[in-house]
Amino acid sequence: MVSRPFGFDYPQLLLGAFALCVVVVLVVAVGTSTASFGVYNAGWDGASGLRDEASAVGAESEIVRNTTRYTTASANGTIAIVLSPETSYEPESTTRLRRFVRDGGTLLVADDRPSEANRLLADLGVRARLDGRTLRDDRYNYRSPALVVVRNVSERPLTRDVDQLTLNYGTALNLSRSEVPGPNRTAILANTSAFAYLDTNSNGEIDGNESLAQHPVATAEPVGEGRIVVVSDPSVFVNAMLDRPDNRAFLHALLSSHERVLIDYSHAARLPPLAVATLVIRDSPALQLLFGGIALCVVGLWGRRPWWLRRPIVRLRETIGRRDASDSPAADVGEAEIAAFVAKRHPDWDAERVQRVTQRVMIRQYNGRNND
Template sequence: MTVREWLRDGEGLDWPRVLLAALSTTVVVALLVAAATSSAAFGPYNPSWDGTSELRQQTASESGAESELVRDTARYDDYEPNETVAFVVAPDETYAGEDVDRIRRFVDNGGTLVVLENFGTNGNRLLADVGAETRTDGAVLRDEQEYYRGPTMPVATGVENHTYTEGIDQLTLNYASALETDEEEATVLVRTSEYAYRDVNRNDELDGNETLDSYPVAAVENVSEGQVVVVGDPSIAINAMIDEPDNAAFLQRLSADADHVLIDLSHSEDLPPLTAAVLTVRELPLLQVLLGAAGIAGIATLSRRRLRPSLERVRTRLSRRNDPTDAPIAVPSGDDVDERRAAALRDRHPDWDEDRVRRVIAALNRDDMEPDDQ
């Protein structure tokens, strides 16, 4: 029975079944969406305003660059550092132990680490552990003159001339934090306007101990053989802000010369279950082989089930051809019947000549052709 037949009754559509099918489809789709998406802030599979799904898609679509979502810092060792850029966006947990050692080794050997952080402490601890001097100061930056939708969304127009800022005129910020950096050791990439101030007590006002100034919000410094880029606003990467001038272009410039782009999720909230399963398969070649073998076995089993009825029909036909009991009964022709009758007459009446035998046979044939009397 086909689905179409199942949905119909004798007079038309069977509406209870139609509604059941629609409800079942809706539930399945909702479960798939829930299993493949996330609601975590800064999550690469969170399609809402505070997710970074657009950043993930942007890095995946960059021509000539291979992108990967890293769930284990051991993956840093699988890439050539001087060809790789790694993004760490507002980590939820502190990097420690082997995780720090791997990232430090990645930077020491020529890798580029980009840390986007504003008020969290985990980003600053990672910066210290890899040997960088720049930190985020944790105070909200406000600008009463140069802003997007409000003073807490400053437009940073102080863009310095650098490879990472080529073609960039501004960054559009959202609850950003200024950077504490030694400008003899680091190069400031972007600053706010001169009307910005650090709202230390977060009372939304410029107090006597708060100073108007042009504050750095993005900087780069050399650490051993590598580089560390610090941005005081992870919000430039979220879906609601990445398309504002010139956030997407700036993020793209940071990895423009890289062959590999890593988005480090090792210390962020867990991924959606379906996405986590897919990434696990991608990361484990042996599991890919096992799943491929299982898929081939499943297809072969289904194929055998579908072929079995056909093979049975062919086998039955062949057996019937070879079985003499099932052979078709040959119907004798008219000439054969006449010859048999003639032979019987000659055996019974050897004294009859051939003409008489033929006359008797002709008479018998006429009798066979006449209808029975009713």
């Protein structure tokens, strides 16, 4: 006798398993991301480690989809992280960011492309600008001159326990003349060695119009009661590069003095649909009330089970019961009927095997009657 788990044939079970796999794949697809620097991307180039590192230093992390969040968040004790923005911050958003920093917040901007980030930095009034050319160092690097090892790190609270940084095709920072009157207060947190150069023509080697020199890759500048930190390579904070010395320690130093971490994706399309839906519901009391009411209705209907819901369940149970009855011999049939049933189910078995199985069924049938 061939058992039929849950009353279904094996092809039906395989179809159900396939459907379940499809559902799981769809859930994973809408709940994760493969975008670089994405907080829901657990791959090597994702930034899912940001929330883990925030938790490691005792800070709460939050995904920001709209800069209006800066108007309600407490600036003191909060650091906002902007990784490689894809679109420009409009004037209203820039104003919110500037007010957040001036009120005591910390803003970290990390990018290696000058277009959008430099516009933001200029609007915020800081001196640091991204150069945009790939930074290389033939002497101090990790496996490749484009993976520059930055060994000149200043001793400051923002670089506590940091002896070096490892870049991944990053660029350098240029310090423009400040438009704000007063002394220059921009602090260089990390400098390359004197053997670094900017690869102007991207040919992977130093040419006559390129020169060896030190280049800053991380700066901090006070703005009002807060400060803006600029890093010339967002890859420092991706999952794979956090394991390179001392990138994780640098992130810890940046986060450790803060209670809250705002990860700003308001100008980057890196959030999966399921995450966006969750964040929308979280930010909308009306939607929370709506979905809460729907959940209560579902629970109530399941408990009462009205006729239009109870009828399909009864039919399903009856169908399964009929299948079980048709797929197994009756409890009190004779030996001949059982042998015929077994032979029909397994035409490839020889007579001796059919007889052995028949005897086992008879024994179980006899034991079952005695137990009753």
